[in-house]
Amino acid sequence: MTSARLNTLALIALGGALGSVARYLVGLAVAFPFGTLCVNVIGSFAIGLVWASQMDKPGGWVAFLMIGVLGGFTTFSSFSLDVLRLAGDGRLGAAGAYVLASVGLSLAAVFLGLTLLKGAA
DSSP states (O other): OOHHHHHHHHHHHHHHHHHHHHHHHHHHHSOTTHHHHHHHHHHHHHHHHHHHHHTTOOSHHHIIIIIIIHHHHOSHHHHHHHHHHHHHTTOHHHHHHHHHHHHHHHHHHHHHHHHHHHHHO
16 A cells, blocks of 8 residues: 555544544534434535535545544535435436435334344343
């Protein structure tokens, strides 16, 4: 692996740590379940700002912000950007299917995980 890629990985790791701590702090400051809502909205707003200002400038700092900080803070921001990019490309059916699949399959996966562990207990 090249030193540039290692540097990018280090920036992503650092950003992920910072984003995760920020998510935890928001959760402490805001009552359940609104902490998650705040994190998702703030993260989605932030990824829009970063994407609009940096989309033509790939590099370590974009990875630090988008994958690291915002990925540690909330992956909902990435999901939101993906949906809008699909829709912006005129792929409305794909965007709708992606929303339904993401929400439906994620809820089903949580249910399955809970069910499996409850059944094993």
